[in-house]
Amino acid sequence: MGTDRRPAWTTPADLVRTVRKRWESGIFLSMFASGQPWQPLSVGIRGPGAADLATCFGDAQAWVQAWDRVDGKLARVERKRVGGRLIGVNSIPCRAWIDGYSQLWKLLGADRDVAAFGAAMDRAKDVAPVLTDWVMAHPMRVLSLAADWDRILATVAWIADHPSAGTYIRQIDVPGVDTKFIEQHRAILTDLLDLQLPPDRIDATVPRADFAARYRFRAKPSYVRFRHLTPGSTAGFTEYTVRAAELAAAPPDATTVYVVENEITYLAFPPAAGAIVILGGGYAVSVLESLGWLAERELVYWGDIDTHGFAILARLRRRFPHTRSMLMDRATLLAHRTQWVTEPVPATPELEHLTPDEAALCRDLAANELGPSVRLEQERVRFSLVQGLVGRGHDQRGVDDDVAEV
Numbered sequence: 001m002g003t004d005r006r007p008a009w010t011t012p013a014d015l016v017r018t019v020r021k022r023w024e025s026g027i028f029l030s031m032f033a034s035g036q037p038w039q040p041l042s043v044g045i046r047g048p049g050a051a052d053l054a055t056c057f058g059d060a061q062a063w064v065q066a067w068d069r070v071d072g073k074l075a076r077v078e079r080k081r082v083g084g085r086l087i088g089v090n091s092i093p094c095r096a097w098i099d100g101y102s103q104l105w106k107l108l109g110a111d112r113d114v115a116a117f118g119a120a121m122d123r124a125k126d127v128a129p130v131l132t133d134w135v136m137a138h139p140m141r142v143l144s145l146a147a148d149w150d151r152i153l154a155t156v157a158w159i160a161d162h163p164s165a166g167t168y169i170r171q172i173d174v175p176g177v178d179t180k181f182i183e184q185h186r187a188i189l190t191d192l193l194d195l196q197l198p199p200d201r202i203d204a205t206v207p208r209a210d211f212a213a214r215y216r217f218r219a220k221p222s223y224v225r226f227r228h229l230t231p232g233s234t235a236g237f238t239e240y241t242v243r244a245a246e247l248a249a250a251p252p253d254a255t256t257v258y259v260v261e262n263e264i265t266y267l268a269f270p271p272a273a274g275a276i277v278i279l280g281g282g283y284a285v286s287v288l289e290s291l292g293w294l295a296e297r298e299l300v301y302w303g304d305i306d307t308h309g310f311a312i313l314a315r316l317r318r319r320f321p322h323t324r325s326m327l328m329d330r331a332t333l334l335a336h337r338t339q340w341v342t343e344p345v346p347a348t349p350e351l352e353h354l355t356p357d358e359a360a361l362c363r364d365l366a367a368n369e370l371g372p373s374v375r376l377e378q379e380r381v382r383f384s385l386v387q388g389l390v391g392r393g394h395d396q397r398g399v400d401d402d403v404a405e406v
Contacts, residue, residue, distance in 0.1 A: 018043050042098075128160070157199070187206075230274060251291070310365075
């Protein structure tokens with residue numbers, strides 16, 4: 001019986017766990033660093049009552065002895081008197097007191113952490129004084145970064161001292177710091193740079209996840225890969241890969257632009273006078289949104305017949321409403337039934353940017369009306385259909401007749 005009751009009594013280990021939980025919040029280090037005087041901290045001790053002393057005196061005696069062994073340098077134990085006529089009056093622990101910072105550090109074995117935090121505070125005061133209040137308010141986070149703290153502060157200081165415009169993150173010149181280090185510590189660097197930098201060095205409209213754009217570093221450029229389809233028009237080059245920004249400023253000489261997703265389809269795309277073909281790269285087709293001149297060209301998109309293919313088409317058409325689709329119709333899908341595969345994770349396209357026929361087919365695919373997660377990848381479509389359409393300038397009216405022959 002006594003053994004069953006003992007777990008309900010507070011032990012010295014419970015005291016340490018209770019105080020450590022508060023320590024982990026950082027409140028004690030924040031108080032200490034800010035110079036706040038210590039306020040005596042007490043923790044209630046739940047112990048045996050008079051009835052317990054009568055029924056399980058041996059357990060109660062062992063419990064009291066455990067508290068008697070607590071070093072007074074770690075905690076001061078307050079006692080109260082319990083008992084009565086049957087068992088006499090006994091003095092048992094009722095409350096533990098921590099009377100100073102040093103006593104708390106010893107109780108928790110936290111002397112090294114306190115010293116490490118003090119060093120981190122001193123380093124912040126020397127390198128970036130603006131950050132001192134933040135460091136004081138987030139001691140446990142600082143301690144978790146102790147091994148990298150000096151490099152983090154040095155990175156913040158370097159960025160503050162050097163204009164970001166026209167500079168890549170790779171050019172940050174701090175010993176032991178590279179792009180992987182910055183990505184690994186992006187969250188803490190963002191917190192600190194938001195405090196350290198003047199407002200004109202921060203684009204607050206950019207999400208914190210986009211470190212380069214938020215602090216006005218040069219972003220990694222987007223590229224567009226395309227081929228001229230007019231025979232003899234490439235001046236010895238069969239295809240080009242250029243920065244999207246440069247292509248936006250200097251559009252190629254073409255009246256028709258085809259956008260496809262599959263690389264081999266892109267490489268094998270048939271010749272067409274006054275046309276180019278662009279490798280879209282799935283949802284990377286968003287790069288094309290910066291090419292304003294596409295609004296003045298005949299724009300034809302050909303992707304997989306699945307929900308993602310229609311989602312990409314809808315996205316492109318949202319920017320360029322005149323975009324036409326190619327071989328993304330019900331007739332093409334049904335004519336290639338033996339070539340169907342399974343779409344792993346269906347998407348939810350913006351149907352308002354699809355034509356009625358496209359939207360109807362997309363809804364049927366999403367609802368599995370034609371089978372479970374049906375997908376027809378563009379590389380599985382007979383190439384003769386592509387040649388026929390491109391050869392006559394993508395006359396959509398003839399697609400159904402061609403497909404019917406497959």
